[in-house]
Amino acid sequence: MLEDLFSNAALMIVLTGALVGVAASLVGTFLVLRRSSMLSDAISHSIVFGVVIVWLLTHEQSGPVQIVGAALTGLLTVFLTELLANTRKVKTDAAIGLVFPVLFATGVLLLNLYARDVHIDTHTVLLGEIGFVWLKTMTVAGMEVPQAVVWMTVVTLINALFVALLFKELKLATFDPELATALGFVPRLLFYGLLALTSVTAVAAFEAVGAVLFIAFVIIPPAAAYLLTDRLFAMLGIAAAIAVASSVSGYGLAVRYDVSIGGMMAVVTGGFLAAAFVLGPRYGLLAQAWSAWRQRYADEQRALLVHLFDHEATAARAEENVVSALRDHLSWKPRQAAAVLERSLAAGLVSRDGAVLELTDAGRDEARQLLEPWRRYDA
Amino acid sequence: MSEVFALLADHTVQNVIAAAVFLGVTSGVLGSFAVLRQQSLLGDTLAHAALPGVCLGFVVAGGRQLGPILGGALFTAVLAALLMLLLTRRSRLKTDAALGIALSFFFAVGVVLLTYIQGTPNASQGGLDSFLFGQAAATLRSDLWIMAGVMVVSIALVAVFWKEFKLVTFDPTFAGAIGLPVALLDVVLTTMIALAVVIGLQMVGVVLMASMVIAPAVAARQWVKSLESMVILAAIVGIVGGVVGAGLSAVGRNLATGPLIVLAVSTLVIISILVAPGRGVLWEELKRWRDRRTLRGRQVLVMLYQLAAHHRDPSYPVERGAVDVFHGLDTRAALARLERRGLVRPVHHMPDEGQHWELTEAGLSEAERVLTDVAPEAV
Numbered sequence: 001m002l003e004d005l006f007s008n009a010a011l012m013i014v015l016t017g018a019l020v021g022v023a024a025s026l027v028g029t030f031l032v033l034r035r036s037s038m039l040s041d042a043i044s045h046s047i048v049f050g051v052v053i054v055w056l057l058t059h060e061q062s063g064p065v066q067i068v069g070a071a072l073t074g075l076l077t078v079f080l081t082e083l084l085a086n087t088r089k090v091k092t093d094a095a096i097g098l099v100f101p102v103l104f105a106t107g108v109l110l111l112n113l114y115a116r117d118v119h120i121d122t123h124t125v126l127l128g129e130i131g132f133v134w135l136k137t138m139t140v141a142g143m144e145v146p147q148a149v150v151w152m153t154v155v156t157l158i159n160a161l162f163v164a165l166l167f168k169e170l171k172l173a174t175f176d177p178e179l180a181t182a183l184g185f186v187p188r189l190l191f192y193g194l195l196a197l198t199s200v201t202a203v204a205a206f207e208a209v210g211a212v213l214f215i216a217f218v219i220i221p222p223a224a225a226y227l228l229t230d231r232l233f234a235m236l237g238i239a240a241a242i243a244v245a246s247s248v249s250g251y252g253l254a255v256r257y258d259v260s261i262g263g264m265m266a267v268v269t270g271g272f273l274a275a276a277f278v279l280g281p282r283y284g285l286l287a288q289a290w291s292a293w294r295q296r297y298a299d300e301q302r303a304l305l306v307h308l309f310d311h312e313a314t315a316a317r318a319e320e321n322v323v324s325a326l327r328d329h330l331s332w333k334p335r336q337a338a339a340v341l342e343r344s345l346a347a348g349l350v351s352r353d354g355a356v357l358e359l360t361d362a363g364r365d366e367a368r369q370l371l372e373p374w375r376r377y378d379a
Numbered sequence: 380m381s382e383v384f385a386l387l388a389d390h391t392v393q394n395v396i397a398a399a400v401f402l403g404v405t406s407g408v409l410g411s412f413a414v415l416r417q418q419s420l421l422g423d424t425l426a427h428a429a430l431p432g433v434c435l436g437f438v439v440a441g442g443r444q445l446g447p448i449l450g451g452a453l454f455t456a457v458l459a460a461l462l463m464l465l466l467t468r469r470s471r472l473k474t475d476a477a478l479g480i481a482l483s484f485f486f487a488v489g490v491v492l493l494t495y496i497q498g499t500p501n502a503s504q505g506g507l508d509s510f511l512f513g514q515a516a517a518t519l520r521s522d523l524w525i526m527a528g529v530m531v532v533s534i535a536l537v538a539v540f541w542k543e544f545k546l547v548t549f550d551p552t553f554a555g556a557i558g559l560p561v562a563l564l565d566v567v568l569t570t571m572i573a574l575a576v577v578i579g580l581q582m583v584g585v586v587l588m589a590s591m592v593i594a595p596a597v598a599a600r601q602w603v604k605s606l607e608s609m610v611i612l613a614a615i616v617g618i619v620g621g622v623v624g625a626g627l628s629a630v631g632r633n634l635a636t637g638p639l640i641v642l643a644v645s646t647l648v649i650i651s652i653l654v655a656p657g658r659g660v661l662w663e664e665l666k667r668w669r670d671r672r673t674l675r676g677r678q679v680l681v682m683l684y685q686l687a688a689h690h691r692d693p694s695y696p697v698e699r700g701a702v703d704v705f706h707g708l709d710t711r712a713a714l715a716r717l718e719r720r721g722l723v724r725p726v727h728h729m730p731d732e733g734q735h736w737e738l739t740e741a742g743l744s745e746a747e748r749v750l751t752d753v754a755p756e757a758v
Binding site for chain 1: 414417418419420422423427466469470471472473474475476478479480482483484486487488489490491492493494495498511512586587589590592593594597600601633634635637638639641642645648652658660
């Protein structure tokens, strides 16, 4: 029965996409929080160099050698970038933008020169071939399992283990590297570990989604999760959930419109980000607009209460504490004045007698508290 | 020689060289502002984001015509810049994440559109892939007019707003304080990076265009100090890199143009960083080495002087072993250099012991001069 599952092409494609997404968002969460998301761009481009070199040497397109090669290439990228930035002739962002194109370009040229007409071509390098992952299988425990699924599972487990074992340390190093250093941890070392794992994930995901789409899986689900929660653990969980959901729905959409599966999965992650950006419970656009509206509403009501309180015991009362004064003295538009008044009447803070407005006891208390907050405890 | 002339008479080669010149000038000039404004990676994002525009332009025009394709590319690149702005202004995401999101999402949309077009029965769709890595040999005469147009527009913009751009680049706060529309100028400069990206599509392709924006500017920055000369030199570096890379690709027709151009300009960057007069890493190393030598000589000289002063004997002989022990290293070379300058001379103090050294008249006054500089009270 299990064997049937592994030979189900659609299921294997979705599973590969989901594993890529989960593995990538595990490391991506920390990259986004550390504000070094663009390093994933650099790494995923430059591991092409490593993949091609290892392929030329061993003719192995995946597997342990490729994974080690990828980790080394990723670290090489970071090392070269830092080397360039440390000469202080070039800013870090420019250094990133100089190093990875060189490695990527070298990789592509090597492909042009030595690998014409083989299945690892520049198209695969960029876009991946997730639609064909089920074609290449290997035997695991007597069953034929797609290679991509095997390697992605291994990498996902490694990433999960890394995050689970070093959760405390990663959290500290991410949010307060100075304190981490002072306590005797080595945040830089952790960071290098993270980048090495990013490279490893990139190479494992490479055949499935290619160099550029991988960036979407690293950055977008964690970014969407970041808009939804303030807790690291929840962020990891939400990011992984978004990645899985994107894989499933992306596959469906891609098959329906007959377009690139990997591309569609990445597009769907963008859809989730857009949803989080607009609908997020605290940081979403709607939530922000709602809280801005509520703030304005409260401010208007306070202005009305204080206005009435100020003139309550003065000679100008007959002129100030009337409905028309809201328009003439507070410069409110008629509709705005009517709305504020209606809400304040309904809240029992103000009472109305013809055109004359009067504070209720509750309204007076609130105005007094606003004007003389230090007297609050007297009441 | 006749082969070179035959090559230059070739229409394709002429087109390629002209296109490389247009590309080099535009990306060199506009890239200078991007690099100085620390927006190097923006070029990368906008380049990747041009891919869906390429596809849209193709669909609208119904074929591989450069005009609509570049128009579409400019449109989606600017859209990506706006998305970035929206994300950084209205959400808690930082610039790096916004860059990565815009890059990977737009690229994914591009991949989906690309596969969609490839699924439609359209005879001329084959050329679209070439916008990933560029294909210099495909440049037509009519394309040159468009590229020249983009170049003229961007140079005219830079010339007209030179003062404003310069100020916004180096001191945006001051620019705002004297009433310049900083936000608008920001938008214009960002749009211009999109222009630089668009002109490179045909030659370099979307994936490696980042390098073409950054590299000429970084190389030029090493040699000069003023913005005027930097912009001009960056244009020249861009031309050289572009012509060399595109030329190689046109001759050896199997190699992608983009990677070759990237490697050519990156080589110029490395050379510039190493040997640029005054600023280059090699010069710095040389200066450091010289300084170290001078310092070592002075230390030995002053030591001899102080021993002489302590023993109240201007020609007090000191054994080399003693000098070595005092400085903790071999001072043979330093003593030999001092001897050549006539500041010390070897003496045979006692026949059984090793070589001894004493100060000459000149050495005495040189030691006094050095000491007066650093520690007047010790003379």
